[in-house]
Amino acid sequence: MKMKVVRLFAMLAILLALPGQALGEPLKIATILGPPWGFMGSDGQPTGMMYEIGNRIAEVAGLRYTNSLVPCPLSVIPYPRTGADIENGSADVIIRFGNDQMTRGAVPAGVVVSMPVILVDPSGKNYSKLSELHGKTVGVVRTSKYVEQFDTDKAIQKYPVNDYVTMAKILAMRRLDAGVGSSMGLFYGAYMGGVKPEDIGVPLVLGSNDFILFISKKTAKPETTRALKEALDKLSASGEIKQIMSKYSKSFSLPQR
Known part of the structure; x- marks a missing residue:
């Protein structure tokens, strides 16, 4: 009898040492919808850079998590909605750039990766500084914050789009004066959108974001x-x-400034 009690307490101690999600509900990961972060692969299954990284973080942490699309908890969802889902608690974890909504509703656990933030124009324009874009229309992913000097420049008209594939296509059609985003996001979006390298101008690095x-x-x-x-x-x-x-690294092998 005494041995059974000892074993019971030992098992209880082990269970109490486990992370909360290991005992209760699975960790709910939200992944940005849009290549290369999260998208449906050719096999009809969700994939993507941040989708994979999010899964691996949960696995290495020893947490149970779900990995299917809406209505299941792990979902690939549009970028603006990720902030709302984190803020209201319908999602537990997200990997993305910060903004005011994330400051209000989330705890930063660490930097996954830093990426250059670039400005890309239709071929032939080759802007060399932000002031040249005053009075012009520049594509941004909806609700995104990139670098302060661009985000706070009210003389530049920001045109919100849902993802980088859309931005790259509109740029190639010359319906935007320029587009701003992470280097990997813009180039992979162009790749997935079938945009040719010659349709995109030389990128201007504005800074970096995490x-x-x-x-x-x-x-x-x-x-x-x-x-x-x-x-x-x-x-x-x-x-x-x-x-x-x-x-998920796709490059147009563009010339550098």
Whole structure:
């Protein structure tokens, strides 16, 4: 009898040491809809850079998670909705750029990757500084924040689009004066949209921004947050995040300024 009690307490101690989601509801990961972050592959299954990285963070953290589309908890959803889902707690985790909504509703657990933020114009324009875009229309992914000097420049008219594929296509049709975004997002979006390299001008680097692992303040638990941070550190140190990113790196081999 005494041995059974000891075993019972030992099992209880092990269970209490596990992250919260390991015992209760699975971790709800939201992934941005739009190549290369999250999209439907040729096999009809969700895939993408941040989709894969999010899954691996949860796996290394030892957390149960779901990996199917809406209405299941792990979903590939439009970029503007990810902020709302994190803020109201219908999603637990997202990897994306920060903005005011993420500051209000999420806890940053760590930087997943830093990416250059570039300005790309239709071929032949070749803007060399932001002031040349005053009074012109520049495409941005809806609700995104890129770099302060661009975000706060009210003389530039921002035209919101849902994803980089759309932005690249509109640029190639010369219906925008320029587009701004992460280098990998813009180039992969152009690749997926069938845009030819000669239709896109030479990129101008505006700065850089961080893709951050955000955890909803509504659902964050200390033990889960700690497990996710440790998993992110392990994946960064091992080089696995860079390996995943390399699968989605598409370049137009454009000349540099």
